Amino acid sequence: MTQVAKQDSIAARTFHIERVFNAPREKVFAAFTDCKHLMNWWGPHEWPLAHCDMDFRVGGSWHYAMRETATGNESWGLMFFDEITAPEFIRYRDVFSDAHRAINTDLPETETALYFYAEGGKTRVVSSTVFASEAALKQVIDIGMEQGLKETWDRLETYVSG
Numbered sequence: 311m312t313q314v315a316k317q318d319s320i321a322a323r324t325f326h327i328e329r330v331f332n333a334p335r336e337k338v339f340a341a342f343t344d345c346k347h348l349m350n351w352w353g354p355h356e357w358p359l360a361h362c363d364m365d366f367r368v369g370g371s372w373h374y375a376m377r378e379t380a381t382g383n384e385s386w387g388l389m390f391f392d393e394i395t396a397p398e399f400i401r402y403r404d405v406f407s408d409a410h411r412a413i414n415t416d417l418p419e420t421e422t423a424l425y426f427y428a429e430g431g432k433t434r435v436v437s438s439t440v441f442a443s444e445a446a447l448k449q450v451i452d453i454g455m456e457q458g459l460k461e462t463w464d465r466l467e468t469y470v471s472g
Contacts, residue, residue, distance in 0.1 A: 323447055325455070328436040329463050330429060333470035338433040339397035339426050341470055348374070351469040354454075354461035356380060361409075368394055372402075373411055388413065392421075400424040404439075418446035435463075 331338050341347040345362035352359040353376040360377035364370070372389040386407045393401035401424070406417035413419075420439045427434040437459075441447040 323441045323444055325439045325441070325447060325451075326437070327459055327463075328434060329467075331433045331435060331467055331470055332431075333433060334431055335426050335428040335433040336397045338435060338466075338470050341466060342400065342424070343396075347469070351465040352376070352462060353465070354458040355465070357385065357458065360384065361386075366394070367391065373407070375409065384409075386414075398426055418442060418449060420446075420450075 341351065343364075343366045345364050348362050348364070349359050352362075352374070356379050357376040358379070359374060361373070361375035363374070364372040366372070368391055370391050372391070373386075374389075375384045375386045377384050386409055388405050388407040388411055390403045390405075391400065392403060393399065401422065403419060403421050405419045406414040408414065418441055420441055422437060422439040425434075425436040427436070441450075
């Protein structure tokens with residue numbers, strides 16, 4: 311089950327989520343590192359990944375788009391990888407963008423630390439995302455980030471445990 315820590319999250323400008331996946335750490339980590347995997351699980355149920363271009367290395371980036379199945383609307387993003395310690399840790403900055411990689415400054419930039427802990431044959435993934443302000447965190451919660459991440463991680467569970 312995905313756990314979201316809400317206590318004082320907005321005041322701390324941090325969104326914290328964690329979950330134990332029924333798969334080894336190397337497999338779960340790999341699912342985050344290559345488009346061939348991400349195309350199978352990234353995005354909420356009704357917003358699957360429609361575009362994926364990744365250079366997974368420190369200094370590299372990931373340009374992606376999720377497309378709403380009902381309307382065809384797209385949501386573009388761009389991640390910049392700042393630190394990678396395989397298969398234990400990824401630190402990245404994430405921004406909203408457009409199809410041409412132009413950053414949308416109307417929506418907040420985030421910095422995320424993603425930890426992968428081996429627990430027997432399972433993996434605990436802990437994600438901690440910091441926002442520039444309380445208002446920025448509230449803005450993405452209001453557009454559905456919490457539910458979207460829960461659904462995305464449900465899809466990841468199905469992908470890595472199958």
